[in-house]
Amino acid sequence: MEREKGEKRLMTTQKEFIQDISTALGRPTPVSVDVFTVAPTTAEQDILKAVRQRSSGERQPFIKTLQEVSVPLHLDFHPERSLEDIRQAIITLILEKDPEWGTKKSVVRWDHPLLNSLNLEAAAELKDIPLYITNHVAATSSADDLQAQRQQTRKEVEASFIGITSADYCIAATATLAMKTRPGQARSVSLVPSIHVAVVEESRLLATLKELYTLLKWDEAEQAEGLTNNLSLISGPSKTGDIELVMVHGAHGPRELHLFVVSDHR
Amino acid sequence: MSTIAPEKYKENASKNIADPVLQKALSGLQERLGPATENLYNSLPEGHKMRTEAHQFRRKAIDNLDVLLSTLVDKVRGHGGIVHFAKTAEEAVEICKKIALDNDVKTVVKGKSMVTEEVGLNLALEKEGIEVYETDLGEYILQLSGEAPTHIVAPAIHKTRREVAELFTEKLGTPYTEDPPILTRYARKALREKFLKADMGISGCNLACAETGHIVTVSNEGNIRMSTTLPKIHVAFMGMERIVANLEEQQSILRLMSMGAAAQEIGGYVSYVGGPAEVDHGDGPQEFHLIIIDNGRSKILADPEFREMLCCIRCGACLNVCPVYGKIGGQAYGSPYCGPVGAVVTPLLFGINNSADLCAGETLCGACKQACPLEINLPRMLLALRSKLSEGDPDWDVQPKSKGENLIFASWQRFNSNRKVYDLLLGLMRVLQHLLPAKQGMISRLPWPLSGWTANRNMKKLAPKTFMQQWREKKEKKGS
Numbered sequence: 001m002e003r004e005k006g007e008k009r010l011m012t013t014q015k016e017f018i019q020d021i022s023t024a025l026g027r028p029t030p031v032s033v034d035v036f037t038v039a040p041t042t043a044e045q046d047i048l049k050a051v052r053q054r055s056s057g058e059r060q061p062f063i064k065t066l067q068e069v070s071v072p073l074h075l076d077f078h079p080e081r082s083l084e085d086i087r088q089a090i091i092t093l094i095l096e097k098d099p100e101w102g103t104k105k106s107v108v109r110w111d112h113p114l115l116n117s118l119n120l121e122a123a124a125e126l127k128d129i130p131l132y133i134t135n136h137v138a139a140t141s142s143a144d145d146l147q148a149q150r151q152q153t154r155k156e157v158e159a160s161f162i163g164i165t166s167a168d169y170c171i172a173a174t175a176t177l178a179m180k181t182r183p184g185q186a187r188s189v190s191l192v193p194s195i196h197v198a199v200v201e202e203s204r205l206l207a208t209l210k211e212l213y214t215l216l217k218w219d220e221a222e223q224a225e226g227l228t229n230n231l232s233l234i235s236g237p238s239k240t241g242d243i244e245l246v247m248v249h250g251a252h253g254p255r256e257l258h259l260f261v262v263s264d265h266r
Numbered sequence: 267m268s269t270i271a272p273e274k275y276k277e278n279a280s281k282n283i284a285d286p287v288l289q290k291a292l293s294g295l296q297e298r299l300g301p302a303t304e305n306l307y308n309s310l311p312e313g314h315k316m317r318t319e320a321h322q323f324r325r326k327a328i329d330n331l332d333v334l335l336s337t338l339v340d341k342v343r344g345h346g347g348i349v350h351f352a353k354t355a356e357e358a359v360e361i362c363k364k365i366a367l368d369n370d371v372k373t374v375v376k377g378k379s380m381v382t383e384e385v386g387l388n389l390a391l392e393k394e395g396i397e398v399y400e401t402d403l404g405e406y407i408l409q410l411s412g413e414a415p416t417h418i419v420a421p422a423i424h425k426t427r428r429e430v431a432e433l434f435t436e437k438l439g440t441p442y443t444e445d446p447p448i449l450t451r452y453a454r455k456a457l458r459e460k461f462l463k464a465d466m467g468i469s470g471c472n473l474a475c476a477e478t479g480h481i482v483t484v485s486n487e488g489n490i491r492m493s494t495t496l497p498k499i500h501v502a503f504m505g506m507e508r509i510v511a512n513l514e515e516q517q518s519i520l521r522l523m524s525m526g527a528a529a530q531e532i533g534g535y536v537s538y539v540g541g542p543a544e545v546d547h548g549d550g551p552q553e554f555h556l557i558i559i560d561n562g563r564s565k566i567l568a569d570p571e572f573r574e575m576l577c578c579i580r581c582g583a584c585l586n587v588c589p590v591y592g593k594i595g596g597q598a599y600g601s602p603y604c605g606p607v608g609a610v611v612t613p614l615l616f617g618i619n620n621s622a623d624l625c626a627g628e629t630l631c632g633a634c635k636q637a638c639p640l641e642i643n644l645p646r647m648l649l650a651l652r653s654k655l656s657e658g659d660p661d662w663d664v665q666p667k668s669k670g671e672n673l674i675f676a677s678w679q680r681f682n683s684n685r686k687v688y689d690l691l692l693g694l695m696r697v698l699q700h701l702l703p704a705k706q707g708m709i710s711r712l713p714w715p716l717s718g719w720t721a722n723r724n725m726k727k728l729a730p731k732t733f734m735q736q737w738r739e740k741k742e743k744k745g746s
């Protein structure tokens with residue numbers, strides 16, 4: 001028995017693992033090397049400046065770009081721009097679309113200022129349809145409370161056929177939504193319901209992925225928050241070509257993605 | 267599921283070449299993806315230099331792998347994640363098994379991950395009575411049919427819609443249909459149940475970012491997001507080379523990877539995972555484990571000839587242009603890594619001797635290097651492997667090829683460098699070649715030891731006159 005114990009393989013430690021790599025690299029230990037960038041390049045400074053100084057007028061071409069790239073991505077880009085029109089369009093979606101699993105309709109959304117201002121809860125047309133909000137879970141709650149609230153959120157998200165979110169940014173060139181994880185903004189809302197509706201402020205539009213990454217990397221507020229433990233970039237609805245390369249939308253994530261951009265002049 | 271059996275290369279390749287369904291699937295795939303990727307490269311806003319730069323970013327990361335991994339590990343721990351190190355495949359499997367057993371895991375959902383195939387994870391978990399579900403549609407189809415993948419990105423491309431229809435009817439009990447959207451919906455429904463009940467999600471890692479401390483996963487189906495959002499535990503498997511230093515470098519590599527993999531500007535879902543869900547967040551896994559795997563990679567790292575191979579991000583772009591892969595398909599390579607990338611990686615990871623046919627089978631035409639988003643020089647490494655096979659290399663435990671073959675080539679070299687001997691042999695061959703069996707003016711069978719050359723092809727006969735003779739005669743005619 002003792003021998004068996006002795007023979008049992010010990011797990012590799014970080015030190016051994018890294019040491020082997022250093023040895024393979026021909027150096028005894030990790031040397032301090034200058035691999036991490038600490039200041040933006042001139043080009044990156046220019047991008048930051050351009051994004052910060054961009055006027056509403058300069059963002060208008062992004063709307064057209066979004067319209068164009070939405071088509072091949074199979075993304076539903078909606079023309080409504082005012083909060084009231086968007087509210088009405090979302091109500092219509094909720095009423096007209098059919099649930100994929102079962103027959104009962106319910107909707108789940110983030111607790112987010114822009115979505116709160118849509119005030120869907122007050123819509124008389126939706127009075128028979130439960131509208132869940134992924135509320136804040138207070139960090140100070142007891143472990144049991146936290147668990148119970150998570151289970152509640154999970155149940156509501158699973159039951160909902162439409163999930164409504166906003167996004168940190170929307171990239172015009174690729175119709176990409178960038179979302180960090182935050183309290184009140186459950187990430188499954190953009191994933192589990194069959195239809196994902198995203199509402200973003202026009203001021204959150206960016207031209208390219210390069211602009212997004214430059215902001216994530218060098219913008220002070222972004223740096224302070226970090227990427228968070230989950231940052232998702234979403235470009236269009238879920239899709240697959242795994243059967244004879246035939247493109248099918250709705251593999252495991254949402255089958256439809258509806259995008260609304262709220263005008264700055266509202 | 268893939269088993270590692272590169273020694274069956276010739277046998278499987280012959281079988282695949284004779285399979286008309288596979289041939290159609292492969293040519294369809296190459297016709298669509300190869301040119302589409304090239305078009306994207308040609309319209310890069312940053313121009314062609316973007317690929318050269320991206321190669322340098324990867325090379326810098328590999329050359330400083332110890333520093334980058336240490337940084338990543340510290341950051342992930344800071345985010346509340348748990349990091350494990352696995353020197354070998356067995357160790358990686360043990361670590362994952364232990365996490366599963368400690369947490370009483372019953373059902374696992376998996377996002378597509380090459381490295382879990384490499385270490386043979388599924389079988390080990392299933393032996394413990396744990397249900398494991400592949401959730402990428404292509405991988406799911408193969409799991410149901412018990413087959414090996416044909417392509418890195420489109421694993422089940424060899425299955426016709428009819429075969430999938432029969433498979434689903436048999437295994438899932440769904441009504442028979444050959445309509446891909448309906449078939450996809452059947453799989454969506456079957457796997458949704460698994461996603462919702464699974465207590466562990468397993469993913470790979472496309473490319474980690476050291477400075478922020480995140481792993482990144484990319485998918486189009488959303489299956490990886492499901493696997494890493496819904497179950498209470500997320501375990502990520504990462505080959506130790508899948509890392510880059512900075513966000514801005516990662517941006518360019520991820521975009522190029524999406525172009526190489528599926529001719530997209532960016533994958534449909536790109537997720538940065540830094541750790542478990544924070545306490546006040548409404549969902550996400552409660553535990554995040556990162557298993558960093560060596561399994562032969564530090565040996566590749568130590569060899570300057572092959573270190574470049576660690577820059578590879580397994581996008582599969584080289585498969586979509588390779589004339590050899592386009593005929594023999596992925597299963598012939600007998601490894602999770604197929605095509606030109608497989609012809610280099612499989613020998614390096616699983617032994618050069620038993621993968622000898624893989625590197626000999628490629629043509630060295632250079633298409634793979636042109637298609638690689640990172641311009642990795644695969645032909646150079648294929649040649650280096652062939653040279654090791656010929657000369658032998660104790661460091662890689664390669665036995666030199668037969669003395670006979672070396673002797674033949676040595677004599678060939680001597681004859682070739684002596685004009686008189688060469689001409690004499692040429693004259694002799696011109697006469698003797700008429701004694702050999704021929705078909706339509708071509709030699710159909712050479713005698714041993716040259717018979718291998720004509721096993722699968724005919725050989726052109728020697729011309730009555732050499733170019734030099736013809737040249738001289740033409741010149742003389744002009745002169746007269």
